[in-house]
Amino acid sequence: MRREQPDLELTAFDNETLGNEADLAGTGAQFIRGDILDKELLRSAMKSADAVVHLAADTRVMDSIENPEKNFQVNVLGSWNVLTLARELGIERVVCASTGGAIMGNTPPPYDEKSVPRPISPYGASKLAMEGYCSAFSGAYGMRCVCLRFSNIYGPYSHRKESVVAKFIREVLEGRDLVVYGDGSQRRDLVFVEDIAQAIRTALENPSAQGVYQLGYGRSSSLNELLDILREVAGRDRQINVEYRGFRTGEVLDTTCRIDHARSELGYEPRIDLHEGVSRTWRWFLDSGVVSQPAVTGA
Numbered sequence: 001m002r003r004e005q006p007d008l009e010l011t012a013f014d015n016e017t018l019g020n021e022a023d024l025a026g027t028g029a030q031f032i033r034g035d036i037l038d039k040e041l042l043r044s045a046m047k048s049a050d051a052v053v054h055l056a057a058d059t060r061v062m063d064s065i066e067n068p069e070k071n072f073q074v075n076v077l078g079s080w081n082v083l084t085l086a087r088e089l090g091i092e093r094v095v096c097a098s099t100g101g102a103i104m105g106n107t108p109p110p111y112d113e114k115s116v117p118r119p120i121s122p123y124g125a126s127k128l129a130m131e132g133y134c135s136a137f138s139g140a141y142g143m144r145c146v147c148l149r150f151s152n153i154y155g156p157y158s159h160r161k162e163s164v165v166a167k168f169i170r171e172v173l174e175g176r177d178l179v180v181y182g183d184g185s186q187r188r189d190l191v192f193v194e195d196i197a198q199a200i201r202t203a204l205e206n207p208s209a210q211g212v213y214q215l216g217y218g219r220s221s222s223l224n225e226l227l228d229i230l231r232e233v234a235g236r237d238r239q240i241n242v243e244y245r246g247f248r249t250g251e252v253l254d255t256t257c258r259i260d261h262a263r264s265e266l267g268y269e270p271r272i273d274l275h276e277g278v279s280r281t282w283r284w285f286l287d288s289g290v291v292s293q294p295a296v297t298g299a
Contacts (some may be wrong), residue, residue: 037077186254
């Protein structure tokens with residue numbers, strides 16, 4: 001992305017696996033279709049950039065367990081391409097999307113940047129590898145790499161995500177039963193997308209930002225608590241049936257995190273609580289029409 005005053009000029013580079021160019025309508029961003037594993041095309045996209053925000057990843061934990069090689073290729077080798085090209089092209093600032101819970105595994109929460117990583121999935125391991133290379137490129141080549149460890153992000157435009165809030169809303173609107181793996185007591189630090197977007201911009205523009213920052217809401221909710229909020233937001237006219245199944249191997253049980261470091265160094269302060277965030281996400285799904293809805297049932 002080339003920096004202009006007073007705003008940023010954005011170029012989006014994406015292989016359209018989950019999104020497409022139409023999603024950028026109204027943003028003013030230039031779009032280049034490509035894959036981060038295609039190093040020559042990536043070089044062409046990055047050659048006039050002043051900074052890079054690296055969000056591309058294979059992010060599904062269960063998929064990474066089933067196909068760890070693909071996860072490694074995209075997340076580790078893809079990140080290697082981004083970093084080596086940034087060095088080659090003289091781009092000092094690289095902001096990377098990392099993860100909290102998947103890296104920490106079942107380390108006792110709440111965790112922060114000082115917690116010892118213990119990934120229990122290939123996805124978590126791949127993000128930890130990316131963080132290691134970011135640290136090395138900062139130390140060896142004077143680059144200013146930032147790794148933002150996102151907790152569980154939700155919000156508008158998430159209709160293609162398989163994360164819990166988007167998945168539950170999509171299934172409710174389609175009239176399907178919801179499936180919870182476990183008893184619903186597992187906890188997620190759910191953070192609204194606007195709060196994360198502001199943190200990314202701050203990390204991009206703050207010259208002192210460097211290293212790892214944990215980003216979340218700073219408080220967690222159980223899946224059962226999330227279901228209660230969704231029932232309230234959806235209204236009594238919508239039947240929400242939940243099927244509980246066994247816990248899944250490799251899934252983190254609690255993603256509660258501390259965000260003190262991001263607060264002190266980035267001025268990060270999440271503002272959207274879970275009830276407001278789920279309400280706004282639900283309304284976006286309704287208004288956008290991205291999910292076909294069956295006739296609602298009576299109360």
